[in-house]
Amino acid sequence: MTEAHLPPTGSVKIVGRRKAAKIVEEIARDTENPDVATDLLLVVLDIDGTILLADETLSPGVVDAVEHAHRAGHEVMLATGRSWEGTRGILIALGIAPEFVVCSNGAVIMRRVEGDEADYERFHVEKFDATEVLTLLRQHLPDARYMVELPDGRRLYTEYLEDWNLVDARRVSFEELTAQPVCRVVVVSPGQSEQDFVDLVERIGLNQVSYAVGWTAWLDIAPKGVDKSTALERVREWLGFDPAHVLVIGDGRNDVGMFEWARENGGRAVAMAQGPQEVRDAANEVTRSVEAGGVAAVLRKL
Numbered sequence: 411m412t413e414a415h416l417p418p419t420g421s422v423k424i425v426g427r428r429k430a431a432k433i434v435e436e437i438a439r440d441t442e443n444p445d446v447a448t449d450l451l452l453v454v455l456d457i458d459g460t461i462l463l464a465d466e467t468l469s470p471g472v473v474d475a476v477e478h479a480h481r482a483g484h485e486v487m488l489a490t491g492r493s494w495e496g497t498r499g500i501l502i503a504l505g506i507a508p509e510f511v512v513c514s515n516g517a518v519i520m521r522r523v524e525g526d527e528a529d530y531e532r533f534h535v536e537k538f539d540a541t542e543v544l545t546l547l548r549q550h551l552p553d554a555r556y557m558v559e560l561p562d563g564r565r566l567y568t569e570y571l572e573d574w575n576l577v578d579a580r581r582v583s584f585e586e587l588t589a590q591p592v593c594r595v596v597v598v599s600p601g602q603s604e605q606d607f608v609d610l611v612e613r614i615g616l617n618q619v620s621y622a623v624g625w626t627a628w629l630d631i632a633p634k635g636v637d638k639s640t641a642l643e644r645v646r647e648w649l650g651f652d653p654a655h656v657l658v659i660g661d662g663r664n665d666v667g668m669f670e671w672a673r674e675n676g677g678r679a680v681a682m683a684q685g686p687q688e689v690r691d692a693a694n695e696v697t698r699s700v701e702a703g704g705v706a707a708v709l710r711k712l
Contacts, residue, residue, distance in 0.1 A: 449655055450482075450483045450484055450485070450651075450655065451479075451484045451485070451651075451655050451656065451657050451712065452484075452485050452487070452642075452645075452646055452649065452651040452655060452656045452657070453479055453484050453485065453486045453487070453657045453658075453659075453709070453712075454487055454488070454489045454512075454638075454642060454656070454657065454658040454659070454668065455476075455486065455487070455488055455489070455658075455659050455660075455705060456488075456489060456490060456659065456660035456661060456662065456665050457488060457490040457492060457497065457500055458490070458491075458492070458661075458662070459660075459661035459662060459682060459684070459685070459700055460659055460660050460661050460682055460700060460704075460705060461500070461504070461700070461705055462500070462700070463700055463701060468503060468504075469700045469701070469703055469704065469705055469706065470701075470702070470703035470706060471703045471706030471707075471710075472504070472703065472705050472706050472709075473503070473504060473505065474706070475705060475706035475707075475708075475709035475710050476504050476505070476506060476705075476709060477505065478709060478710060478712070479709045479712050480506060482712055484712060485508060485509075485649060485651070486504075486506055486508060486709075487506075487508035487509075487510060487511060487512070487645070488500065488501065488508070488511050488512065489511075489512035489516075489638045489641070489642060489658070489660075489668060490512065490513055490515075491514065491515045491622070491630050491662075491664050492513060492514070492575075493513055493514055493518075493559055493563070493565065493575070493594070494511070494513045494514075494518065494520055494530070494532070494563060495563070495565075495575055495577045495578055496575040497511060497513050497520075498530070507522055507527035507528070508522070509521065509522050509648075509649065510522070510533070510645045510648065510649070511530065512638055512641040512642060512645065514559055514593055514594040514632065515594065515620075515622060515630055515632045515636070515637055515638055515664050516536070516632060516636050516637045516638045516639070516640050516641035516642075516667075517535065517536045517537075517559075517593040517594050517632045517633060517636055517641075518532060518534070518535050518536075518559075518563075518593055518594075518641075519532075519533050519534040519535075519641050519644065519645065520532060520533060521533035532561075532562070532563060534641070534644065535561045535593055536593055536632070536633045536636045537561050537591040537592060537593045537633065538591060538592065538593075538632075538633040538634070539588075539591055540558060540587070540588060540591075540592045540595050540631070541588040543595065543616060543631060544556065544558075544584075544587055544588055544595065545588075546614060546616075547597055547614075547629075548584065550610060550614060551597065551599050551602075551610070553599070553601065554597050554598060554599040555567065555568055555569045555570075555571045555597070555598045555599075555600075556568045556569075556584065556587055556595070556596070556597055557574060557579070557595070557596040557597075557598075558587050558592040558594065558595050558596075559592060559593050559594040559595075559596075560590065560591075560592055560593070561591065561592070561593050563578065564578055564579070564580070565578065565579040565580070566579070566580055566581075566582045566586060566587055567579055567580075567581055567582070568581070568582070568583070568584050568587065569581075571598055571600075574596075574598075593632070593633070594630070594631065594632055595629075595630075595631035595632075596628070596629070596630055596631075597628075597629040597631070598628050598629075599629075604623060604628075607623045607628075607629055608623050611623060611629070616631070620632045620633065620634055620635060620636050620637050622637075622662065622663045622664030622666075623663055630664060637664065637667035637668070638664065638665065638667055638668040639667040639668045639670065639671035640667075642656075642658075642668055642671065643671065653675035653676065653677065654675055654676035654677055655677065656671075656672050656675065656677035656678070657672070657677060657678045657680065657708075657712075658671075658672045658677070658678070658679050658680070659680045659681075659682070659697070659704075659705055659708060660680075660681065660682070660685075660689070661681065661682035661684065661685035661689065661700065662685065662686075662689060663686065663688070663689060665681075665685075665689060665692075666688070666689060666692045669681070669689075669692040669693050669694075670692060673692075673693075673694050678694065678695060679692070679693040679694050679695065680693055680694075680695045680696070680697050680704075680708055681693035681695070681696050681697070682696075682697060682698075682699055682700055682704050682705075683696055683697065683698050683699040683702070683704060684699040684700060684701070695708075
């Protein structure tokens with residue numbers, strides 16, 4: 411084959427360092443320029459173990475990376491197992507005010523009040539009767555600490571635990587926990603390991619609710635069929651994002667549902683490197699650990 415038969419090709423131009431740096435800057439500006447066409451994403455971040463370390467400090471580079479994603483036009487929001495009281499401060503630390511925030515593992519969706527970036531309302535709340543599940547768990551975990559979140563955001567707990575945010579919370583008897591419908595149940599058993607909890611849940615069965623086992627024998631229970639993914643699908647529809655234009659990042663078992671939701675719709679599900687193997691297996695990508703700035707590494711490439 412002669413050169414005349416070959417398809418036309420482009421050319422390579424060698425430039426100096428300053429010129430190369432300028433080109434890179436232009437590309438970066440185009441990435442963040444709303445006038446340059448790009449697929450805007452719904453970016454969903456878990457909190458603990460994803461953007462926060464165990465000591466409650468922020469993962470390296472995450473604030474700047476979130477700002478970069480926001481400037482590029484992406485909608486950055488949070489989806490967490492935390493209650494709203496434990497979530498609002500994280501929004502402030504990140505410098506964002508998304509239209510929606512998913513709390514309590516999907517049982518609560520907060521919506522920003524129009525005209526006030528600091529004010530949110532409980533826009534959608536799922537609730538259930540926790541009497542049966544609480545009674546069953548207490549038979550097997552009589553020394554555990556129990557907390558419930560009520561539909562209006564108030565919380566009731568049986569015993570003090572240092573890790574709990576007790577703003578707007580009240581200590582009550584175990585019997586009072588079941589006196590009214592709840593949107594979330596938290597069970598912590600300090601004397602047991604995470605694997606002990608996993609084995610217990612498998613042994614006794616919790617078919618009437620949705621649940622996730624977290625670090626240090628922490629069991630989070632939500633209404634049946636409710637998890638982060640069910641809430642995020644509502645948010646996606648409200649905001650009008652294409653199902654494939656979703657990026658979710660998390661590290662825990664309570665993130666598996668949103669990983670599967672993103673993957674099934676053609677989106678990206680990114681697991682943190684330090685997460686359990688089953689969580690990493692549920693994602694289609696794995697980033698660095700939270701200590702190594704895993705979220706920042708993903709968002710800076712958007």
